[in-house]
Amino acid sequence: MLIKCCIIENDISYATLLKKQLLAWSHTSNCNLDITISASHSIFFEKKPDQFDVIFLDIMLNSEKNGLDIAKWIRKNNYKVDIIFLTSFSEYVFEGYPLQALDYLLKPASQEKINHCMNLIFSRFNDANFICQQRGVFYQVPYKNILYFSSNNHHVNIFCKETTYCISQTLRNTAKNLPAQFLPIHRTLIVNMNHVTSIIGKELLLDTNERLPISLSYLKAVQLWFINQCS
Numbered sequence: 001m002l003i004k005c006c007i008i009e010n011d012i013s014y015a016t017l018l019k020k021q022l023l024a025w026s027h028t029s030n031c032n033l034d035i036t037i038s039a040s041h042s043i044f045f046e047k048k049p050d051q052f053d054v055i056f057l058d059i060m061l062n063s064e065k066n067g068l069d070i071a072k073w074i075r076k077n078n079y080k081v082d083i084i085f086l087t088s089f090s091e092y093v094f095e096g097y098p099l100q101a102l103d104y105l106l107k108p109a110s111q112e113k114i115n116h117c118m119n120l121i122f123s124r125f126n127d128a129n130f131i132c133q134q135r136g137v138f139y140q141v142p143y144k145n146i147l148y149f150s151s152n153n154h155h156v157n158i159f160c161k162e163t164t165y166c167i168s169q170t171l172r173n174t175a176k177n178l179p180a181q182f183l184p185i186h187r188t189l190i191v192n193m194n195h196v197t198s199i200i201g202k203e204l205l206l207d208t209n210e211r212l213p214i215s216l217s218y219l220k221a222v223q224l225w226f227i228n229q230c231s
Contacts, residue, residue, distance in 0.1 A: 002032045002193070002225070003121060004180045006052040008070065009086060010039040010062050014107060018056060018086075021114040031122055041070045049079040053180055054102070054121055059087040071101070080177075084117055125179065132158060132167045139165060147206055148191040149174055149182075161208060185214045185222055199226055 005022060009015040015037045026033045036043065036052070040061060049055065055074075059067035071083055082102045086109070103117050129140040147159045151171035158165040167174075171190065175182070181193045189212055191204060198205045202219060204212045214222055 002034055002181055003054065003118075003125065004034045004052045005036070006043060006049075006055045007035065007037045008040065008043065008055060008061070008067070009037070009058040011058070012039075014086075017108060018114070021109070021111050022118065024111060025115050025118045029118070029122060031118075041065050041073075044070075049074045049077075049081045051180070052081050053125075054082040054084060054117075056084050056086055056105075058107075059085055082121060128179065130158070130178075132165055134165050134167060141165065143179055143182075143192070144194070146182075146192050147195050147208065147210070148189055148212065151188045183218075183222055183225055185212060185218050187215065189213075193222075193225055196226060199223060 007015050007018055009018065019035050019037065022033055022035060036047075041064075057067045057071060061067055061070075065073075067085060067087075071085070074081065074083065085101050085104045086107055087104065088107045102120065105113055105117070125143070128143050130143055130146060132139050132141060141158060141160065145160045145162075147161065149171060150157045150159065152166075154168065154170070156167050156169055156171055156174050158167065171188065175184065175190055178190065182190050183193055184190050185204060191206075191212060195206045195208070196204050197207050199214070199222065200211075202214045202216070204214060204222070206212065
């Protein structure tokens with residue numbers, strides 16, 4: 001599993017400490033992290049907030065927008081990413097309550113506090129489900145059980161190890177709210193990278209020994225994701 005983290009903090013020494021704490025959690029949790037550090041909201045000129053799974057956001061930033069401004073913008077635009085506020089002053093915690101933050105950490109946060117936050121996110125990843133309707137029946141399919149999605153005309157097949165579901169919607173709409181570990185590898189395929197064991201040429205090998213083709217236009221992004229997950 002890979003969790004994508006963003007740290008928005010203009011104190012580089014604290015950002016470095018937080019990254020170290022996150023990696024310490026990662027090493028004991030069987031979970032890989034992709035960590036991006038930025039001193040301001042400028043990171044969102046390059047990436048949308050929902051390209052991350054969690055944003056660690058300092059309330060007091062020495063930039064055009066402070067952390068509360070950034071969080072308000074994220075929520076106003078309906079991005080569902082988890083936000084964890086960082087602050088040196090406990091009174092600012094109350095200002096952040098309407099913004100649906102996952103937690104508020106007083107700096108410097110202890111390793112125990114960081115572990116608690118990341119364990120919450122990790123458990124939600126493991127417990128999350130894809131809700132689908134097949135022939136009038138609604139199913140909750142755990143994301144961790146899904147191998148890949150494959151489009152077939154105006155339908156999408158959901159391939160799991162034990163069964164397959166068929167839903168009436170486009171692959172583009174299916175992709176909108178998927179967790180970060182689901183990557184497009186072909187115009188007709190979105191794969192759960194947590195089930196990928198290797199990349200052989202322009203093919204993925206799944207832990208079921210099934211091979212899936214990778215289009216050239218997606219190959220570099222898939223290779224980079226796999227390298228980051230395994231590093």
